[in-house]
Amino acid sequence: MERRRGAELEGVLLDAAWDELMESGYARLTMEAVAARAHTGKQVLYRRWRNRAELVIAAMRHRTGSIVENVPDTGSLRDDVLGVLRLMAERFATLGPDVVHGLLAEAPDLDPEIYTRMTSVMATIVKRAAERGEIPTDDLPDRVLTAPTNLLRHEMLFARDPLPASALTSLVDDVFLPLVSGRPGRSG
Secondary structure (H helix, E strand, C coil): CCCCCCCHHHHHHHHHHHHHHHHHHHCCCCCHHHHHHHCCHHHHHHHHHHCCCHHHHHHHHHHHCCCHCCCCCCCCCCHHHHHHHHHHHHHHHCCCCCHHHHHCCCHHHHHHHCCCCCHHHHHHHHHHHHHHHCCCCCCCCCCCCCCHHHHHHHHHHHCCCCCCCCHHHHHHHHHHHHHHCCCCCCCC
């Protein structure tokens, strides 16, 4: 059997992690089981990911794509932000609340970078909107930039079912757009 290396090996490992996660669930997922599924040793996993939470996040990005690398660009601030929120909600629906809650339980073990990724996504969207003249400035505090994504995360934490599209629309129309445009939302 030929030895796998680089991107090929990483793809096999991430596919094995995803399959094991979907079959066993987060609580029963072990590095040993993923390694066995990938026909390798667990040390191969630990060289790439410090723990199962980092492995699961990498497998999720491998399977569903990276929002950071595929920032929506529809030509509309509203549609771009809704696009990000839809991608996040789709991930939640795919993973399910048990995986999300399991990851949260291990949040202190994660690289802090994971918590700042959406800031760059939202900054890109807002910069484009300001360049198009949709909003007066792209110079916004990080808390404003990430308000819709953080509020969506909060909603998903307490949901057992997928969020309705109306919840995403409300986060954009009633919270985010009024914050960045200085105009009241639909209910304002």
